[in-house]
Amino acid sequence: MAHLGRDFFARDTLAVARELLGQRLVRIWEGERLSGCVVEVEAYIGEEDQACHARCGRTKRNATMYGPPGHAYVYFVYGMHHCLNVVTGRKGFPAAVLIRALEPLEGIEVMRARRGGRADVELTSGPARLCQALGIDRRFDGVDLCVPDASLFVEKSGALPDVAVTTGPRVGVRGDEAALAAPWRFYVQDNGYVSR
DNA sequence: GGATCGATCGGCT
DNA sequence: GCCGATCGATCCG
Numbered sequence: 001m002a003h004l005g006r007d008f009f010a011r012d013t014l015a016v017a018r019e020l021l022g023q024r025l026v027r028i029w030e031g032e033r034l035s036g037c038v039v040e041v042e043a044y045i046g047e048e049d050q051a052c053h054a055r056c057g058r059t060k061r062n063a064t065m066y067g068p069p070g071h072a073y074v075y076f077v078y079g080m081h082h083c084l085n086v087v088t089g090r091k092g093f094p095a096a097v098l099i100r101a102l103e104p105l106e107g108i109e110v111m112r113a114r115r116g117g118r119a120d121v122e123l124t125s126g127p128a129r130l131c132q133a134l135g136i137d138r139r140f141d142g143v144d145l146c147v148p149d150a151s152l153f154v155e156k157s158g159a160l161p162d163v164a165v166t167t168g169p170r171v172g173v174r175g176d177e178a179a180l181a182a183p184w185r186f187y188v189q190d191n192g193y194v195s196r
Numbered sequence: 197g198g199a200t201c202g203a204t205c206g207g208c209t
Numbered sequence: 210g211c212c213g214a215t216c217g218a219t220c221c222g
Contacts, residue, residue, distance in 0.1 A: 199222105
């Protein structure tokens with residue numbers, strides 16, 4: 001299956017978020033494929049979105065969100081965790097989709113080792129967990145996912161029907177009423193790897 | 197230069 | 210369910 005290209009990410013952020021569900025996130029780690037099916041995402045859209053890192057404008061930390069689509073935006077938080085986003089929309093407008101959970105598919109032994117032997121259901125069922133399992137840290141911030149030799153990319157898989165997808169408010173965010181209410185979390189219904 | 201705090205996780209009650 | 214870990218970016222002075 002082919003890598004998803006720039007055109008996929010250079011679209012409306014909510015459409016990208018919805019359609020990322022069911023696709024395969026692949027990390028090439030020391031020549032081995034580590035991968036999982038995307039089962040949970042959240043959209044963060046623009047400076048008006050009070051839950052978005054770009055709510056106070058452009059800074060050194062969030063600069064990648066303002067760059068071209070199809071790049072990874074990886075940030076460090078709580079002194080120990082990394083989270084992976086994919087930049088969406090047009091260059092210059094800050095928007096991204098946070099990858100919150102995967103269902104592991106390939107390289108599970110490596111993931112178990114990286115996650116300290118935790119239960120399989122805890123390998124990638126959270127934004128920081130999946131970064132640890134796949135070996136993703138801030139060195140990936142700004143990396144292009146749409147080049148042929150990328151060590152991190154999204155592989156096209158089958159589309160999920162709407163009946164398999166649930167939406168709801170985003171997890172763990174602060175902000176105004178609109179930000180707290182926006183149903184910009186998308187996840188695969190009844191999938192055991194969805195966080196929480 | 198110093199204080200604050202976060203798109204989380206895991207351990208403990 | 211609650212709380213501490215842990216650190217760099219950001220903001221204020």
